[in-house]
Amino acid sequence: RWSRQAGKPSGADPLDDALLLAEAYPERVARARGKPGEYQLASGRGVYLEPTDALARETWLAVGELGGGDARDRILLAAPLDEDALRAAFADRLVAEDRLETSGGGKLRAKRLLRLGKLVVDEKIIDRPDPALIAGALADQVRADGLAALKLGERGRGLLDRVAFLRANDGEAWPDLSEAALVARLDEWLEPLLAGRSSLASLDEGTLEAAIKTLIPWDMQGRIEAQAPARFTAPTGSSFAIDYGAEGGPRVEVRVQELYGVAEHPAVAHGKVPLTLALLSPAHRPIQITKDLPGFWKGSWREVKVEMKGRYPRHVWPDDPASAAPTTRAKPRGT
Incomplete structure (x- = not known):
């Protein structure tokens, strides 16, 4: 009509x-x-x-x-x-939109979508997406997921724990490297690393540790190793990682025979904070946890020695471990 x-x-x-x-x-x-x-x-x-x-x-x-x-x-x-x-x-009425997606390998890829409202009418892979777009999306991924999105590894996590320990024990002159603070300052240490990358997985722990160190004043970087060393060296020469994030303070796990001859309890922070020593058997099983090794030698060592001698007869169990020679070996056969 x-x-x-x-x-x-x-x-x-x-x-x-x-x-x-x-x-x-x-x-x-x-x-x-x-x-x-x-x-x-x-x-x-x-x-x-x-x-x-x-x-x-x-x-x-x-x-x-x-x-x-x-x-x-x-x-x-x-x-x-x-x-x-x-x-x-x-x-x-069709709207073009660029969108980033994560592939199975963790890499980002860009798509150009043509939408009608909520419906996708067409989509195409962008062969050469804007690097700034990818870098921004990677940074946003860290903002959303936190430091778990990065492979900080033992070195990176250890650095954060060491600085947190020094900040707690030596004052707020040390920078705040908590997760919240690091995420808030991504533009200073992480974003410069993202140019040209398509995945956070391509950032190794050494690169990340070096980037985080840029947030620590140069004069303080040299003091970290002096006040909060990453490792403890036993009298045998063996080196053991110090866990600064452990409950109860910095902690080391070490076989007890490697500490023979130690008459003064090891400490960090210029001797102000004793290490928590998790003493292990020859089979790396826990024996004792102490912050007073001389006291342990003079006290409960006698009972521990009897038990260890029964379990590990081929190892040396001296009456006075404070004056004995440290060792990493069992006694020769026939001795």
């Missing part, structure tokens, strides 16, 4: 039923997803058809009528949409 009233046709291509519906209800343009009959509207809401419905095989629909539902609506009236015709008719 309206067509007759309008008179002579203008020459423009007439819209088919589906495009007329799409123009009337653009938020109800629907695209198939998942199982047959499952669709998503441009508004983002999920809708459905019976899988046996002939329209359930169509990729695109223009929906004219919906039946209400609690979680999703049922399509009661719709017409199949041609994708090319849809793209031509809605060209001015």
Whole structure:
């Protein structure tokens, strides 16, 4: 009726039923997803058809009528949409968007999406994405996931624990290298490392440790090893990592025979903080935990020695370990 009233046709291509519906209800343009009959509207809401419905095989629909539902609506009236015709008719309403995705190997890749509302009409991999876009996304990943997103390793974690120990014991002149502080200062130490990278996994622990060190004043960097050494060297020459994040203070696990001859308890922070010594048997099983090794030699060592001698008869168990020679070996056979 309206067509007759309008008179002579203008020459423009007439819209088919589906495009007329799409123009009337653009938020109800629907695209198939998942199982047959499952669709998503441009508004983002999920809708459905019976899988046996002939329209359930169509990729695109223009929906004219919906039946209400609690979680999703049922399509009661719709017409199949041609994708090319849809793209031509809605060209001015399609929005281009660049999006980053993480591949199985942890690398970021960029996609350029063409969207109609919440629906993706087209997507293409961007061969040469803007490096700044990738770097920003990697930094955002650390902001979201914290330092767990990085492979700090033993060296990086150890550095943070050592500085935290010094800050707690030597005053706030030492920088705050807590996780919250590091995440807040990513632009200073991490972001300069991200240029040209597509994955956080490509940052090794040595690179990360060096980057974190830039937040520590130069004069303080030299004091870290003097006041909070990373390792403890036993009289045997063996070296053991010091755990500065341990409950109860800096802790070392070491076989007790390697401490024979030690008459003064080892300490850090210029001798102010005694190490917690976790003394181990020859089989690396715990024997005793102490912050007073001379007291242990003079006290409960007698009972420990009897037990150890019974379990490990081929090892040396002196009566006076404070004056005995340290060792890493068992006694020769036949002795």
